[in-house]
Amino acid sequence: MSDQNTQQPAAALRRRSFASLLPDLWSVGAALIAVLVLAPVVSVVWIAFHPTENIWPHLMASVLPRYLTTTLILMLSVAVLTAAMGTGAAWLVSMYRFPGRNWLDFALFFPLAIPAYVGAYAIVDLLDFAGPVQSALRQAMGWTSARDYWFPQTRSLWGAALVLSAAFYPYVYLLARAAFREQSGCTYEVARALGQGPWGLFARVGLPMARPAIAVGVSLALMETVADYGTVHHFGVQTLTTGIFTTWLDGGNAGGAAQIAGVVLTLILVLVTLERLSRRNARFHRLSRAQRPIERQPLTGLRGLAALAACLVPFTLGFVLPVAVMAYHSAQAPAQWLAPGLFKALVNTLVAGGGAALVTVTLALLLVYGLRLSAHPAGRIVLPLTTLGYATPGAVLAVGLLLPLAALDHRLADGIEALTGHDPGLLITGTAFALGLAYVVRFFGVAQGAVETAFGRVSPSLPLAARSLGRSPGGTLIAVYLPMMRGSVLTALLVVFVDCVKELPATLLLRPFNYNTLATRVFELASLERLSEAAPAALLVMAVGLVAVIPIARSGQT
Secondary structure (H helix, E strand, C coil), X not given: CHHXXXXXXXXXXXXXHHHHHHHHHHHHHHHHHHHHHHHHHHHHHHHHHCCCCCCXXXXXXXXXXXXXXXXXXXXXXXXXXXXXXXXXXXXXXXXXXXXXXXXXXXXXXXXXXXCHHHHHHHHHHHHCCCCHHHHHHHHHHCCCCHHHCCCCCCCCHHHHHHHHHHHHHHHHHHHHHHHHHCCCHHXXXXXXXXXXXXXXXXXXXXXXXXXXXXXXXXXXXXXXXXXXXXXXXXXXXCCHHHHHHHHHHHCCCHHHHHHHHHHHHHHHHHHHHHHHHHHHCCCCXXXXXXXXXXXXXXXXXXXXXXXXXXXXXXXXXXXHHHHHHHHHHHHHCHHHHHCHHHHHHHHHHHHHHHHHHHHHHHHHHHHHHHHHHHCCCCHHHHHHHCCXXXXXXXXXXXXXXXXXXXXXXXXXXXXXXXHHCCCXXXXXXXXXXXXXXXXXXXXXXXXXXXXXXXXXXXXXXHHHHHHHCCCCHHHHHHHHHHHHCHHHHHHHHHHHHHHHHHCCHHHHHHCCCCCCCHHHHHHHHHHCCCHHHHHHHHHHHHHHHHHHHHHHHHHCCC
């Protein structure tokens, strides 16, 4: 009996000792997840500085200045256009009442559902020499060749800038609209009393107070611009991203591709730094708890129609045009909906995107929760760093993933062959594992941001009460946090899934042989000018995008 009494306290002590280690185990798990997310970015830097064949002098003397100049011009053009489109539309729907204002307030989000490369295929099909617009002009005017008239060059840098701006302006619109609506109506009443007209209200009151939000929106649009491949490839514009593909796939030089990827990564880091510095000293505070909402001013007659037209332009370019062109081509060849390649691409998309979304959100939950348990100051550094993947283009991540994974694959194959005498071939890079890992790293920042915000909304007293009642850290996460965070977690799953569906550069570089997703099917068929065959896949991609965009748009309506 005495032996049993002495054994029971010892067992309880061992259980308590093991339980005391659990927060440390959570911290270790969080650290491993952070390493996994940051490894591809670090890998790119390492490969760039230690290439097998150093072609940096050749790149500097030949193509890199052209790639960099074109990218910077494209970024500047997109910055100006997205700021004008997004801020102008946000100001009009927030400050005025005009015909169509209510549905435009909702519909101006819709271009977020349209991949930029689909918009590129649509506008080229519509406006190119053989398209319906120029064909109708030649028929109406009796022209017989391109020498008889002048028409803007569709496949150009400016065409690419217009398409990218129409696709990415909702980032600016979303944040600028929220910033305008958070402002006090009293401020505008005072400004009107002091003699400020509509332009003065915008330039001297609304715009300065919304500038931080607009800067964030423009920065997001520029990150997407740098990451884009499908649009610039279709327009024949040579950017840093197309340079990665050309150097790696056409030139066969992975080290050179990593060096160009390093330039892209540097550009992204400079962009993020400038965006944060621009907002560092910009602080606007409410002067009271009771804040009078802005009273929208009516616009009638020509002024109302002008406001309607101003909002319709970006909406038409970013949403109506791509949907209409793809729907037309799909109706012209309805049999393409039954093409076997389409169904296979749809299944691959659902499996890869759904699996990656589930893994990404799960890892984000574990990372944020582990850092919250540890309460270590390093968490303040780790969390922002793990969002770098979202700012890193898919092509850059592909370079940082594929080369190390290929080296690991070869070592595994050599080891297995030495032990068994059988060469297993590629075990990692020949499967969808690398593609799924790229999705996880690329969109981890999206999931982490949603999860971190959701954790912050849970009262600290609830998990403390659960722990005092004997719940373990894992039990507290399951029983307390997850039920209260269910909506945010589901939203994060949906948004990450949609981003995976639309991702093109990483999918092109990392997919297994003969493995197509909806995005790669659209790209391959449209690049061969087989738009009727590409249209069903494009419409499916856009439909999936709308599934995520519509709830976001509804949640922001007033």
